[in-house]
Amino acid sequence: MTLQSRIIHPDEDLQVAFQNPKYQPYGLKNFRQIPQINSLTDEQIFDIEVVARVLPFRTNNYVIDELIDWNNIPNDPLYILNFPQKDMLKKHHYDRIAALLKSGADEDRISLVANQIREELDPHPAGQLTKNRPSLDGNVLPGVQHKYRETLLFFPTQGQTCHAYCTFCFRWPQFTGIADYKFAMSEIEPVIKYMRKHPDVTDILFTGGDPLFMKTKILEGYINAILQADLPNLRTIRIGSKTLSYWPYRFLTDNDADALLTLFEKIVSNGIHLAIMAHFNHPRELSTPAVELAISRIRQTGAQIRAQSPVLNHINNDPDLWASMWQRQVEMGVVPYYMFVARNTGAQHYFSISLEEAWKVFRKAYQQVSGLARTVRGPVMSCNPGKVQVLGVSEIMNEKVYVLRALQHRNPKHVMKPFYAQYDPNAIWYNQLKPAFGEEKFFFE
């Protein structure tokens, strides 16, 4: 089937069976029922209608009641984190959808145009659909990525939704309902077999979406199979999740919250390191009683929490904010891990800052914290060759350059070797960088 022939309606998965009657998700269909929406102008509401046709929109009552500051609309960073803003679409894209809505076009027609626009938003940056796809016995594993030698990414089918969606999400096509974009599998046996054949793999990283959107029972099925396989190479199970930010009650009052923590304990007692790869974009996400308690409960299981986030215009483009976020994380027993650069997909034009600016934010924040918070690395681009860190802007042999290095690379030999790109004050992503000193390519190309 071609993309254009498939009809997708937003919010199809909004009302999934959930483990907590208190959880109330909102999306395009029902966001007008949010009481605080009354404080928005008609224009702001229309903007949400337009942008949410293209970029996935989902929020929930925790974000609305405990994170967003409704006295600071439309500039509140937590509001921008979940609610679509007009400028997140380029003007010509916005205008196309707005015109259709105003003319009363039918849903199928709107979905078709929305899909065309999605195609223009670089839905799979860094060659994700074609590269990093491992195969087993000649068959591609549909829900696995293997890019860096030690770590295998696993996308369990039931974890491809989040408790709310980040407007900057680089995995946004996972939520548009377009099957071609989905990247997931529900069988763990082939993954285990693959790991057995690749003794260099020490880490399996459950990712999504958000794997902790899954019911504990389902996650437990996967985990038990992995533990029972008793793989000698497996050292770490990582779970990439934004649940601490978007629904900390997952660890407190969901029906299966206690079972989840028991599962964490079980992993740890099997001698496997359990790393929760949390995702905090703003210090306010660390400030509610619910998240404090959730972090403390997770840590009591013996799991370790690490934190990462991109640096984002309109949300956290401020060194003092980062310094206080890292400091707070250290105090809560959370290890600062990565500061990323906003990826080249979706609403990148809205969120991105230049590489030089990102480096300055990182540096100014880093200067303010003690060594305990300096476990963080950044700013880092997760791009085609690997995870490339911007070490800074410098001048070498009379040429202004970016100094870079790969913290991860497809080829481990290339890790940690500095390389240089021509200085470009406007560059926001790796693909805009050119080798310095008149070279034709970077050393690893």
Ligand SMILES: *Cc1c(COP(=O)(O)O)cnc(C)c1O
């Ligand atoms: C970021 C990433 C990882 C994990 O990298 P670490 O540096 O070990 O945290 C693994 N695989 C892919 C494809 C990644 O982008």
Ligand code: SF4
């Ligand atoms: S939690 Fe992660 S996967 Fe989910 S919307 Fe946010 S960035 Fe995307």
